[in-house]
Every structure is written in C-alpha cells, then in structure tokens.
Amino acid sequence: VETRDLRSLLEVVRTGSFTAAASHLGYTQSAISQQIASLEAQVGRPLLHRRPVRPTPAGQRLAEHAARILLRLDVAQQELEHLGRTALQLRVAACPLAGPHLLAAALRDLRAVNPALQVTVTALSSPRAIEALAGGEVDLAMVDGVTAPGNPLELVEAGLMRAAPLAEISLVVALASGHALGGRATLDLETLVDAPWITAPALAGGAVGPDLLSGYRPSSSGSLRYEGTDVMTLLALVAAGHGLALLPMGACGSAPGIHAIAVGSPDLVHRTEILGLSTVSGVALQLLEALRVRSEL
C-alpha cells in the first residue's frame, strides 16, 4: 500500500466522486479508478459503493487512517524543509477565541527585539490551522477547544507536533438577555442537551472531543449552525434569540443583549494551546517562549 493510493482514496471519499478527485490530484478519472481497484484488491474487500460513491465501513476506516498518515507525512516534509532555517518572517494562525491579547502582547515583545521581523497573522479555525501548519503556510498555530481542566486538546496525534498550553478559561453559556434561564447563577450542561444550541464549528467546535460533542452539542432540531469565525456575529445571533452558545468567559465582553452564565457542571474549560513543528526554530521558537512565559501554565 503506497501513499499515492491512500491520497486518492481520501480524496474520493472527501469529494464523493472519482472525477472530482482526479481533477484535484491531477490524474484522469481512469487512473483513480485503477488505483481504487488496486487498493480493493490489496485489502481483499470493497472500499467504496459506486453510484453514489460512498465509503463502505472498511473504506471509511481506511480513509480515516489515511488522513492521519498523510497529515504526518506532510508534517515530516515541512519539518525537513525548515530544518535549521532561521526565519525572518513569522506566520501565525490564530482562532478568534484563542486569547488574542496573549498573542498581541507576545508579538509586541518580539517586534521590540527584532523590528525587521515580518509578521503575518491569519484567522483560521483549529482544524484548518493544523492543516496550514502541515502545509507550510504558517509557522505556528494557536488552537483551542473544550476539555476537562488540565487535559490536553485531542487535536493532533501525540508527537506529531510540539504543543504547549497557553491558557484555560472557564466556560459560560451565552443567552439573550431576558431569556427564561437568565436568573440562574450557574447552569448545568446536562440539563441543556436538548436546548437550541448555536453550533459554531469554526469557533472551538473542532477541538471538542467526540464524546463531549455528542453529549453537549447535539445537532438536534431547531439548532442553528454558524460557520463563520467572527465572534460578534455569533453574539448577535444569540442576542436575537436564535439559541445558546458555549463560550470562554470574557468572550462576550460587554456585548449588548447578551447575558452570560457560568457553567456549573460538567467541569470543563476552554483551553488554548500553541502548536509548532517539532523542529520549530528561529523566530518561531522565540514567540513560543514569549507566549509560554506569559501564559503561566
């Protein structure tokens, strides 16, 4: 089994089409067809249903492994490319909820020392930030998610990248002021499973463990999905009564029409981590250190 075949399988599963996968990868659809056929011969069972193109259970599982394998391969190649290089440029991916003040302060320190440094900050959701890191588009990525206190995010495989915790902030439920639940001092998420949540996968949704996700972020009826990355927009949706949102304390600020209530149980926090390639060097390393010093975690 070679990586080329895995890449093709993954692309077919993602797009649901041999033709689309072929054009994305620069092959003809005939080549893709042959590669999939070869893979199926090697593992001795069908991997895809045709017409429509959907993965079989075996195909789904293999595609999941393939995604991890190819991600690691990309990371390995990025690491080798940047090995021992001293950067004059720093590209950071940050998700909107990932403690912007922390990043801003650390960057200020860094630019004071090294004024010539070219800095680029990009707003990306956590999953996309990891892909950007693996693709060499950024040097560092700030990622966030919800976990139990003290537990790392379940975002990347152990050892794939270097991760350092930056902050843990307790959670609040944001709801429209005047909401029936507005009087409570704390709220338990268990009682809100069937509430009309606004799911915002680009805002910390990607890092929630599958068990948490299924328990506390149901895609149940009546829920609204916000795919943007702007917190203000999300708050406006909440204020307008479209539903509840789970946010780190402080993200609501003094937004109008919003009331924030602390989460009582379960004991979860919004955690921010910074990720870099394991061979991170130069300026990226300095920023990592600066953030680590500030974070006190």
Added chain:
Amino acid sequence: VETRDLRSLLEVVRTGSFTAAASHLGYTQSAISQQIASLEAQVGRPLLHRRPVRPTPAGQRLAEHAARILLRLDVAQQELEHLGRTALQLRVAACPLAGPHLLAAALRDLRAVNPALQVTVTALSSPRAIEALAGGEVDLAMVDGVTAPGNPLELVEAGLMRAAPLAEISLVVALASGHALGGRATLDLETLVDAPWITAPALAGGAVGPDLLSGYRPSSSGSLRYEGTDVMTLLALVAAGHGLALLPMGACGSAPGIHAIAVGSPDLVHRTEILGLSTVSGVALQLLEALRVRSEL
C-alpha cells in the same frame, strides 16, 4: 514519498546497514541504495552518514515519523483484515506488572461462558505488545506505564487504537531492607535523581513520558539495567543492593529482603490500559467489557 522508501529508510536506520536492511526486506542492497538516494533527492538533503551508516538529524527525524506512519498503516491493514470476523481464538499480550489478577479473573468469566474458546496469553513489554497488535499476532494488549493520576499513557497516537483504562496503582520505591533510606515513611523522587536506579525498560519503562523519564530514571553512572520481564529477578537484584526500583504498590508482595516505601512526590501512578484495534469484535470485545466492568475506572 512512498511507504516503500520509508520502510527502507527505517530499516537502514534500525540496523545501521544497507546490506542488512536489504536482506530483511527482500531486496538487494543496490535497491536500498537507490531508494535512499531517491529519498535524499526528494527532501533535498542527506539523510544518512555512510561508513558507518548513521542517520543525520534530518534522517533521524524522518525515521521517527516513518515509524509512526508505518505502524498506523499496519494497524489499518490489521483492522481491515479482522473487520466483522468473530473470533474463536483470543490472543492477549500482557506485561508482567499489568495487573495479572485482573486478566485472570476476566478470562475466567469468559471461559465460563464460552468453554470452547482457545486463549493464548503472551508476556510482552508494552512497546512490543503494541507491535504485536499491529502485526496481528495478538487481539488485545494490556500495557502499563507511569503517568500523573487520571492521565492516559502516552503510548500510541490518539485514534490509532482503542484504549480503555484498567487500573491506577500508587508507586513505591523498592529497596533492600537495611538500606539507609529504609526508615522513611515516604520518599520524594526529586531527591533520588542521582540514586542508583535499576532501569527495567521491559517493565513499564516504555510508557514513561520522556520528561518523566529524563527526570526520574536517569541513565546515570552506577545504574543497572535489567532487560528481562520477570519481576522476581528484578526484586532479587534490589534485595542484593544493586539499586532502587520504581514499582506499583503490591508488586513487591512479601518478597524477602525487600522494603517498599511509598512515593511522596511527584504525584504519579502506575497505570494499566487495555488496547485493541478500533474495529475489535467478537470475543475480544467481550473480554474488553469484562475487564472494564472489573476495573471500575
């Protein structure tokens, strides 16, 4: 970059020889040479020093990634092979410190229900148990290691295998009775960094995180290394005054000449987990459940 090249690189790094790697993989050494040359051309830098054959920093890093990639590939293939198969046979790998009474009791339940079941138990160190699982030699693996309470072992990549915690047992330092430290009620590992530890990598050594490993299990002067898997032998070495050993409470039993002292700080435990392929089925699943019920974790 294809998996064939990665496999060759890894084997060359492991054996330190093109010739040996070739014979292990069923190639001629010429083929290996060409594959390595191709890889070096692709990444644009040398991966190996020749004569003697040792990895460059880049080669070392790539080999580490390759090991993970190939392990995952093996696991994926095993999963597909066993998908939907109901086993009449159960092969379990267990490390000596991984709660043998738990396994024994669970197996007794299982054989009571299914007397025809063919059971094989193999004693393997945790890293070898994982390889055996990936190679299809066993269906389940009990693994152990030292972590902070409540934290999973850092043995495998997230999502590679299904892991369930079985037990967490506090640690003791085993020393020869009559040892100068024998009077203490508890011991702090920080004060014992330079003590003559007996390192036993096959007995829970593999699962200790690198940071713990470097802090509390130094390969400093005077230390002794036991590569076997038999606890009694290790205890005999301790009793004979060859050094200290870090063990889960209870492993010493009433061994003669041994005195066990609880570890005061840091707050670490000996943790046992059970691993299976993510698609584990049939009898293996039953045993998993039986163990999970008993473990109360």
Added chain:
DNA sequence: ACTGTTTACGGAGACCGTAAGTATC
C-alpha cells in the same frame, strides 16, 4: 585486500492516458 556502498545498464513491470464499454439515473 576485504567489506560494504555507489554507479551503470538492461529488462520486467507498474502506472497512467486514450478510448471504448457499461451501468445507472
């Protein structure tokens, strides 16, 4: 001089593209 890696070269085979075939909507 011997052991072990690199280079040269040739053949077998993998792999992809073109194009025709086939099944499903």
Added chain:
DNA sequence: GATACTTACGGTCTCCGTAAACAGT
C-alpha cells in the same frame, strides 16, 4: 440519453537486479 465509473490497450517510465566500480577499514 447523459453522466460517471470500468475495462482494454499501448507507451512510457519507474524500479529492481546483475555486475562493475569505488571507498573506507
């Protein structure tokens, strides 16, 4: 009948083995 995947077939190029050259020990 159109769209989308499969199969057939041929050319190219990769890849490995044999064998000779080469470099350390």
